[in-house]
Amino acid sequence: MKKKLLLTLWFSLLLLSVGYLFWKNEFKYSLPTPVPQNYKAIAMGSKIELGACCPFDQKPIFIHFFNPDCPCSRFNVPHVSELIKKYGDQINFKIVVLNKNKSFSIAEIQEKFDAKIPVYFEKSIADKCGVFSTPQAVLLDPSHNLYYRGNYNKTRYCTDAKSNYAQMAIDSLLRKNYHPSFNAFALKAYGCSLPNCTK
Template sequence: MKKWLALSVLALVFTFISILFWYSEWRYSLPTPVPASYHIVNTGAHVDLPGAAFSFPSDKPLFLHFFNPDCPCSKFNVPHFKSLVNAYANKINFAVVVMTNDKNYTTAMIQKKYGLSIPVLMDTALAAACGVYSTPQAVVLDNQHRLYYRGNYNKSRYCTDAKSNYAQMAIDSLLAFQAHPVFNRQALTAYGCSLPTCKINNK
């Protein structure tokens, strides 16, 4: 009797975990709602970078990683983002833009926690300047600060699908001096945690 009871409990736990996993995957498939006040920034538009935080060499493109340390979606793609930094740091300027209302986070804290040696910016106005309304999002600007790409890193939340490395494809295209790449809806439709409170929405 005890054996069957234990098996029944294990079966219930397994079923519950499976339902949670399925629900998480289902939420991930839904795009982040576009805010009513959202103002789109079109590809090719010049992006005015607010603040005096940008002292990057002007001869390189700029990659902005919009990141919320409290957003599960942001955490999933940290390894992939760091791999991009390691691969392209000599050709592109990288910076993390922290999107959170939690004032306890500091630049040094983010750099230490995630093992980053690149600039970490706390200027949330950059999201509006780049047309970003969710995290994580990748923004690639050319060396004239014109928007080249704004979108997702990968169609997989863990960035494990090599065929949909959208952000990396954008980098490679820009470095090859190609025209703005054409991406599918999966690349350009925002998925993740909404701004500004960054509460989990669909990942």
């Protein structure tokens, strides 16, 4: 009887441990990121003034908001690298690193993405674009109007071609579709909350 009780307790503890690990590493990142209390919403179509970091050159601007400590951001790196390679001659890509706890060099970030593109460490850019989680994609039209702000994909590994939201936004803008329609999943923030890598 004592052996049976110990076995039941051990099995229960094992199940709880597996459940906790699943929550910590998977499930919580599939939930929408809570909207911060002091969040200032930025409407689609709004003019985004980014200052000297984004001079006008008649090309759309794609800003990748990235936190190296965020698991979702890390899984997303190969997909973003592919977008940079595919559209780099038509779109100005930029990376904004959002991490209060560590410092990273521009070269380290460029190496992660295998791309020599501008890298910034300014949270004010996220505020101006209405970004409060990572990873997030922001696409500005050539006049710096907010065309898209949202997710890259429905899946954590960006493996579902039917839900490549950021790529769909790029394709739509390059086709000069100035009245895009995106579903709620594309536009709702998922991933790690700012300023720390937490949910």
